[in-house]
Amino acid sequence: MPENEKTFKPLDPLLHSELRLAVMSILIGADSADFVYLKAETGATSGNLSVQLDKLQQAGYIEVTKGFKGKVPQTVCRITEHGRDAFAAYVEALRSYISAGNR
């Protein structure tokens, strides 16, 4: 087996996207976050954010709950255990790339 295959762990393609990674980074430290907050923190457009949230939800990384707060519609996102594990594995893989680069 080549040396780099032993050293480098595969990067999760679902997380290796700027916006999806930013969303997961926010959700990893919060109980939950609503769509408006995620949009403000990431600077993404509503359309793009919706698409990326949908991808994360389909992968089982986040749960999306749609409801109302008073009369205002509210979309709340929450990271799942599977999402936490995937995020941890992704960070671990990044570390392997960086430590290999520093050798």
Added chain:
Amino acid sequence: MENNFSAENSLRLIAETIERSRRTIAKNSGKPLILWGSLVALTAVVIYILWSLTGSPAWNFLWFAMSAVGAVAMRSMMRNSEKVPDTEISRTLGKIWMWFGIFSTGFFALVWAAWGVRCAVGIEGPLRVDLTLVILLMMGLCGTLSGAVLKFKPITVSSVVATALSALFLMVMPDGSPVRILTFAILGAFALIVPGVILQKQVK
């Protein structure tokens, strides 16, 4: 958005996003500090004036009115402020100050009940409990813990300094004097308002 970014950029993005989120939450912690600090300082001054004019310590019951006003103002502030998610930090801060409220109100009620019992059974002499000092120390401790939880040194430092200064002020003032209540004005100003303003200005 660009998909092919390097490992370093990914880690930087994670760190920056987490830090930005932390700062948004920290920024929102500044407003309650300013609100409660102002209320505490203002109430202390009002009680001092009324107590001095009338000679009655019963004006201390205004602290309960202050709590009610503060709770209403907090609700209004939360409704109008930027929505931030609940985190371990915000929950811990909430619990620290909730227990401060429970302990100080409970202790106040306990002293009041003890005074009632002493009067009922005819025990003479003053009840030797320094309520102001106890609440002051609890408030200073909660402020210091809040600074530690937020990892924001100005709060930790100002809480320690303000608690020390106000405790010193309290100990040199004569027992039973209304001027002792001004301790809370010092504490409110330096342990709550000052760090609240610094937090608002720095975390942008």
